[in-house]
Amino acid sequence: MSNTSPTLAQLEQKDTFIRRHIGPGKGEIEEMLSAIGASSLDDLIEQTVPAGIALPEPLKCGEGATEVEALSELKAVAAKNKINRSFIGMGYYDTHVPNVILRNVLENPGWYTAYTPYQPEIAQGRLEAILNFQQVTIDLTGLELASASLLDESTAAAEAMGLAKRVSKNKKANIFFVSDDVHPQTLDVVQTRADMFGFEIVTGPAEEAAEHDVFGALLQYPTSTGEIKDISDIIAAVQAKKGIVAVAADLMSLVMLKSPGELGADVALGSAQRFGVPMGYGGPHAAFFATRESYKRSLPGRIIGVSKDSRDRPALRMALQTREQHIRREKANSNICTAQVLLANMASFYAVYHGPQGLKTIAERIHRFADILATGLTQKGASKGVALKHSTYFDTLTVMVENKEDVLAKAYAKGMNLRADLEGAVGVALDETTTREDILALFNVILGDDHGLSVEDLDAEVTTQAVKSIPEELVRTSDILTHEVFNKYHSETEMLRYIKSLENKDLALNHSMISLGSCTMKLNATAEMIPVTWAEFGQLHPFAPLDQAVGYQEMIAELADWLIDVTGYDALSMQPNSGAQGEYAGLLAIQRYHESRGDSHRNVCLIPSSAHGTNPASAQMVSLKVVVVACDSNGNVDLDDLRKKAEEVGDNLSCAMITYPSTHGVYEETVKEICDIVHEHGGQVYMDGANMNAQVGITSPGFIGSDVSHLNLHKTFCIPHGGGGPGMGPIGVKSHLAPFLPNHTVINVETAGKDCGAVSGAPWGSASILPISYMYIKMMGSEGLRRATEVAILNANYVAKKLEGHFEILYKGNNDRVAHECIIDLRPLKEASGVTELDIAKRLNDYGFHSPTMSFPVAGTLMVEPTESEAKYELDRFINAMISIRQEIAKVESGEWDATDNPLHNAPHTLADICDSNWNRSYDRMLAAYPAPEVHRNKFWPTVNRIDDVYGDRNLICSCPSIESYIEG
Template identity: 90%
Template sequence: MSNSSFSLTQLEQKNAFVRRHIGPGEQEMQSMLDAIGATSIDDLISQTVPADIALPKPIETGEGATEVQALAELKAVASKNKINRSFIGMGYYDTHVPNVILRNVLENPGWYTAYTPYQPEIAQGRLEAILNFQQVTIDLTGLPLASASLLDEGTAAAEAMALAKRVSKNKKANLFFVADDVHPQTRDVVETRAEMFGFGIVTGPAATAAEHDVFGALLQYPSTTGEVADISEVIAAVQAKKGIVAVAADLMSLVMLKSPGELGADVALGSAQRFGVPMGYGGPHAAFFATRDNYKRSLPGRIIGVSKDTRGRQALRMALQTREQHIRREKANSNICTAQVLLANMASFYAVYHGPEGLKTIAQRIHRFADILAAGLTQKGLTLKHSTFFDTLTVNVSNKDEVLAKAYSLGMNLRADLEGAVGIALDETTTRDDINALFSLLVGDDHGLSIDALDGDITANGSTSIPEALVRTSDILTHEVFNQYHSETEMLRYIKSLENKDLALNHSMISLGSCTMKLNATAEMIPVTWPEFGQLHPFAPLDQATGYQEMIAELSDWLINITGYDALSMQPNSGAQGEYAGLLAIQRYHESRGEGHRNVCLIPSSAHGTNPASAQMVSLNVVVVKCDDNGNVDLDDLRAKAEEVGENLSCAMITYPSTHGVYEETAREICDIVHQYGGQVYMDGANMNAQVGITSPGFIGSDVSHLNLHKTFCIPHGGGGPGMGPIGVKSHLAPFLPNHTVINVETAGDDCGAVAAAPWGSASILPISYMYIKMMGSAGLRLATEVAILNANYVAKALEGHYEVLYKGNNDRVAHECIIDLRPLKESSGVTEMDIAKRLNDYGFHAPTMSFPVAGTLMIEPTESEAKYELDRFINAMISIREEIAKVESGEWHATDNPLYNAPHTLADICDNDWNRSYTRELAAYPVPEVHRNKFWPSVNRIDDVYGDRNLICSCPSIESYLEE
């Protein structure tokens, strides 16, 4: 099979970036082809990919641009955005990103290329940063248990509703109350989620919450229009009727306000964006989520907990591992997979850098400016909707349209969706000039108001804009970490000390099956921190976002062409959210045809755990379809189950290539069977890196897919997020794409609710994928897929004499990943897949995906970005480990006295005076010569998961506890 591929040499002549992205050179590729017995790339692809799904013509995304060209062209597009001073608020605020954090975290591949910390021994740095984030959340919300971050404030509120339903003792109730002063975008996301769960939503003034028979309630504090009200009586009244109360709070305001926990809330949530993370036209931003300790088993997302390692030292890990979706599947608390770890880290470092006193200074300054603005406006005869506030004023005006027009002409954005009023939200970037400009706007240029005089009056008379009963008196951020790194030198060293504990892509290959840890090129990352993209509010008028809209439209067109679909939504801000949005579109489509009874989702047994978890979120009943001995979907079982559920079939969720790393021959037939019974086909986009330019989900016959832009399209994983999961759909599903209550999305359905807080999701990271496609061009994208397949087959071939490759397709080929079966070795030696994973750390590698989709296996995906040298280094490590296993099998090493059982080895091990093991220190730390060139030291030994779950601590341990070790 040939698709007129350019050779790498030809592409290099046209565009140097392709050579930068693709790891192997021309000679290396030929050497690997020789090793696997293929004459050319085209020969390999024809042996591997079923001919009936091969695209009849190349994809069309243009010819690849150089890095210089692409950056210049995108800069010209970005310059079309107009960055006004933003006073819109509504949960999004301008902020100062401390430069030490901007340069050393957000722009640092040591932080942004790391993976989710499933291997905690080589992830202690980011685990500590996330634990700090949890501590910030605990301190400011006044609740004892916090998660490691969620996707945004809107989805966090929806998760709070789901938690309330799980834990409320008012079991008969099916209503959830949402106060009418909650941010409108939050209400939108909650209402969408409630519709699919079959919950009723009742809205009204917060004070009326207990008048309804509800299982829970959502309140905003301060309110969306800025009011600071005592909601403790409302909370108590709802709780008295066995309801659960969630409070969406502003994190900066909680520095000065009594915490939700002190007011009696069961859950507190919100966005940490204003803790040093740019607005970015909507994201990515870390949401925070805290609750009571007795609800820990129902908490959505991840928790970082304190445990201990085999030397008895404190060590961090993701706690309560059984909550992970791949284990609990349709019984999972949510389908959350991607968190917002990179952004949570930034927010936590912001709190560390400023400390409690610095945060108080920032919050007090914001509030003082609000007091001054309020005093000046009222002095001149204007009235405010509320007499209490932290940073947001709602100003009653009789000529709103004129005020807004004048504001725009002066380069200012006010909140525009209020009846007979405008909203003005201040933030840490607000200056005296801004206050004077606002006086001129609302009162007139000759207003005669003096900021110093107004400030003096407030000092003399005292401020009453925060009720005395709601002034925070409890301490915040008392832990040592928030009180010792306030000089830039100390902060820089602290960040670096944590980075040194983490293995990321800037050190070595991360060969995670189904996770596609490929190059996140510097040229792709640079535009993320351009102010033209970073400083735009997501609810700014569309004519101020011309550059964003142009970039999003072009990227959408490219992705539509690549996927073979007809329409696309950028709103879902993770792969799991994309699954949810896609299934939502399917269900809305069925309902529009009078077939709302279709409620069964067929899912192969090999599917990723988010699939059944997402199906559960739209109230679908999951029916599992068997896989045959070769790992393929069992067509007979699929056909039988489709026939059995008949007219109740809603959809099937499949992954292609399969989760087992094989191009199934029957992909089209699977689609035909599902369509025959009136169902829709959802194709999981996790393995799209094996499709681009060669085939496409739309061409194969599926109806909707999400795209993991943080996998196939180069947005970095960031230690567990950010991600983006836009969905592509066929034309009949296009009317059911998510819209937004604040900003209408032209390409979305008119009556469709939102799935994320911002109209275009985490828009500020879309330039990464834009730059990737722009620089690779059509031919480069296809070559990337081809080399991903080549690299995987090279690894599989090199390892098959030492390990069993579990599944293969045509001509004994694998797709872009392969699974090696360790179960026979475990039986013969007692060595487990965990032992091998940890031993790889000693060789300087992150382990492949462990025990998914098959227990007792490793799934390896090398990606196209790894050169032959790195592939060989990994292969040699795996062969060396196999030789070590042989010594356990033969009895030369005891089952518990060998380098596999004791892995990973730390400096503490090697320096231990009491070394009494049957193998040498050198073998422990330097098992092969290559390790000497670039040794990575795990900072802790193997961690005790059981101890951590039985002794759950998710807040920062004291310095004394470290010293005691």
């Protein structure tokens, strides 16, 4: 008998990550290819993708590394970052992430792999955590209505400007006033947004706001340099002239300060970062936004509201703004699609864990250290040319010094970063991580080593002298966080169980596939996620000197090179911190390009009727007029209509926005011709990056002929959706648009446009999640990236083939193939049986699945995108569930089941249903709860029944209901 043991060389072959990421194994791939009638993956791609757009050469992203190799190499890169103690402030603070939240939320796939809660019956845990975030915002800001989170403080301020213009009664005014003591990055983003809207920005001392004919004003409280002043008279003066006042506030300071609402503000906004979310070189961080209830229809982003389910129990859902940009399109309030849900959840859990008294202790400790530092600097500073600019403060001191450069040099030498952009002064911002040793080190840096000061002695002096660094009239007297949820879970045991109880209510990728078309819910591998919580990436301030961020810059540059190769573009900006922000930044680049050529009159954007709703919403944000281009019966752009519309708008054509493969899930044969038509009329082509999972390694936007695209890193490149955010939307551009990429007022971005404003608060957006995409590409390599695309296409065609005998597949391309997603047309069944797409979506919950995308891009349909990460077993389980549901529909069609007394109409079924002693339905309980054998092995129980959306909108409640309301239900 021959020896068949493997050789050492064979044993040493790499255990490639590719086979971990891609669900189907070799044998499964062959079975699926046989089922759809393709001889190989290459054969399938030839049948599916138009030959004219196939890349002539493979990608140049290198050979895939193993998980061990990639982590080791990235760790070495991360080690090049220098983590100084940060006292820079400017809206970014070091913080202690409670370990129970770090491990059980940020590092837990049950929280970070969930999707946006459009299916609320299987997202009640996340919705409760977000509702808690809204309650924190309402309590601390003193306003009536809060959103579920925005992207960052700077973009929240820009959204406040938009709200002010919409609701101000000073309709003829075109000036928005920005106080000269707001954070500089906020002014940068607001100015960029205003330029495109045609608003005039006026800056100056806050006291001058009412001297101008304004529709709104933005004030900072405390100011960027730390001063606390009573702005109530300024607010009243602006409002007396029919202006709207937004106040950018520091969330931790509001624990001790009178709230913006009590001062009279119309809007309050800011960052929740210091509530237990690492700085991460700029993000992701949840922004908070609150306003008056009377402005609820103009509130940007999402709102979580309390409604009721079919058993009259309280139930949570997204209210009012749910997908509003998809419905209102160019009339949408904003183009916000991604929120910062995961980070908002962390901030809300931070508030729950510490409770009102714990937050007061943290805030008072920070403020006490500021008092101690201020007292010492005042006592010893006069003789050393040191003085405080302000006598009031919460945590931030602006210190006037005679030798600023020497002070900064000494600070850097001692591993400390001070704020360096102030004239003749340094800024010192303290936070919850500040220690006594830090205060002494600051004295040494600012006063010299011979200061002779003692923290203990100064503490005693502060106590004895009752220092009034917060004006008495601005000391908070109103209660905060009185709801039971903030006063119950303060031990780790209780907190752990509370987090787990909410996690159990949510269906995420760690339970089953989420087959959402256009959203690409693929594997977020553990090896990709691990670097996110490394201190080398998490503890760096976004405005730290570049020589302290060498590792970040190296990682970002390499990732950018890979993405440039993947997209076929020439340059890339990482700044946009969501896909919609990427759309906005890309359209900005186009408009700036036209203006540079004297073509500022080009103001029309052509958008196919099938486009994502964010496309027209983004277009209106840069003041483009949207002209809709028709699609033919196959879902393709109607070339004749495109030519006609392009000719009609003539020299006014700015651009066209297209999605590829099309929103209908097919590769349009004429895509190059579409680009040519637009270019012939002097326009630019914006290609939506949502469907890049069907392009990578096979074709590319740049090769096809487009000029700019955003990339949803939270789709194609594995950053998880986090329950509705974070996202990242970097943009790739051709060389002629590169000079118009967004830059930053605080940190110059060398690869960006020289005089271009920012679109996000941080220079490289949400930098701390970029290692996820870096690790994905590093481990997949060129071969793996193409294979992922091929298998995504295979999986979609397999699902379509298996279902086509039971449901109508709405659109197909070459050889009856679909791209990476397929659309199931339910309209004929709805007409015949009365069973709706909503019934099917909810019934899928009983089978343990999240519904595919419902009624988009075509009403009455489900759009399925299985991705490459799902194995054949899971695909078959989903297929079998859909076939079983089709058989259930047949029973309604035939009259065997009543039109309303059937498991489809009553889905999803909860334990409360199954355990109800008054079960009075004509179908069996087991059929309701366990409709397929596989469900027995891994049952997911929705915690509420179908939610009444109409009731929720008519009775809008966006704060935490009492615990009794749940019990009574």
